[in-house]
Amino acid sequence: MVKKTVLITGASRGIGSACAKVFAREGYNIILNFLSSESEALELAGELSKKGTEVLPFRADVSDFKQVKEMVEAGQRRFGKIDALICNAGISQQKLFTDITPEEWHRMMSVTVDAAFYCCQAVLPGMIRRQKGKIVLVSSIWGMVGASCEVHYSTAKAALIGLTKSLAKELGPSNINVNCVAPGIIETDMNSSLDSETREVLAQETPLGRFGTPWEIAEAVYFLASEKSDFITGQILSPNGGFVI
Numbered sequence: 001m002v003k004k005t006v007l008i009t010g011a012s013r014g015i016g017s018a019c020a021k022v023f024a025r026e027g028y029n030i031i032l033n034f035l036s037s038e039s040e041a042l043e044l045a046g047e048l049s050k051k052g053t054e055v056l057p058f059r060a061d062v063s064d065f066k067q068v069k070e071m072v073e074a075g076q077r078r079f080g081k082i083d084a085l086i087c088n089a090g091i092s093q094q095k096l097f098t099d100i101t102p103e104e105w106h107r108m109m110s111v112t113v114d115a116a117f118y119c120c121q122a123v124l125p126g127m128i129r130r131q132k133g134k135i136v137l138v139s140s141i142w143g144m145v146g147a148s149c150e151v152h153y154s155t156a157k158a159a160l161i162g163l164t165k166s167l168a169k170e171l172g173p174s175n176i177n178v179n180c181v182a183p184g185i186i187e188t189d190m191n192s193s194l195d196s197e198t199r200e201v202l203a204q205e206t207p208l209g210r211f212g213t214p215w216e217i218a219e220a221v222y223f224l225a226s227e228k229s230d231f232i233t234g235q236i237l238s239p240n241g242g243f244v245i
């Protein structure tokens with residue numbers, strides 16, 4: 001049987017790295033995108049290769065149209081096709097709305113929204129030709145309910161929810177599923193700057209009483225990329241410990 005291939009953006013660390021491990025476990029070839037964390041990406045690629053997974057580590061800034069196109073072409077040359085796209089790369093920033101500079105605003109939009117547009121557009125011709133494909137966009141609970149002092153982040157993540165719903169409608173007739181995972185608060189580098197008091201408050205505000213793990217998000221992402229979710233499209237799955245219900 002021909003192996004399936006997944007492209008995971010931001011797979012060098014955190015949730016993306018956990019996704020790479022889960023898809024490897026499920027027998028996928030992996031296009032492992034990273035930007036600055038080269039050593040982490042290469043170490044992960046080496047670890048997965050040793051277990052028999054074919055991995056193409058690829059440095060690309062997902063906010064750059066040309067770099068995304070080159071990455072997708074390289075993946076298609078190496079593996080023949082891309083069956084699933086996971087748009088996971090992301091950045092965060094805590095700031096008062098009135099202090100956000102135009103550069104910071106545009107960077108947030110380009111790494112989150114432009115990147116999803118570029119990645120989806122680049123993989124779609126192949127998926128449409130084959131009349132099969134899975135796209136999962138990683139948003140956030142803050143894209144669902146909004147976060148104070150993260151207005152640009154919340155706005156960009158909300159845009160991914162709009163992209164998910166509208167693209168799902170457009171691509172349904174081509175048998176391509178587009179879904180969204182909107183995680184709650186997850187134990188990754190993104191939250192490493194939180195002080196212990198804030199961590200305590202956030203955990204207490206979560207009915208399940210703790211932060212989530214990257215694995216718990218990766219399993220949700222994998223579910224939406226697998227055949228088990230073939231009749232699910234345009235949906236937002238939010239593993240958040242009950243933080244947002």
Ligand code: NAP
Pocket residue numbers: 009010011012013014015016033034035036037038060061062063088089090091092111138139140141182183184185186187188189190191
């Ligand atoms: P993380 O540990 O900070 O990892 C971020 C990843 O994104 C890294 O692999 C990084 O790559 C990559 N990345 C950033 N900018 C990039 C760019 N321009 N081009 C390519 N790759 C880029 O974050 P995480 O917590 O795993 O977050 C993953 C996703 O989940 C993000 O979209 C985030 O917004 C979302 N999320 C996270 C949480 C949470 O609580 N952690 C909650 C909700 C949603 P390099 O290091 O190689 O540059």
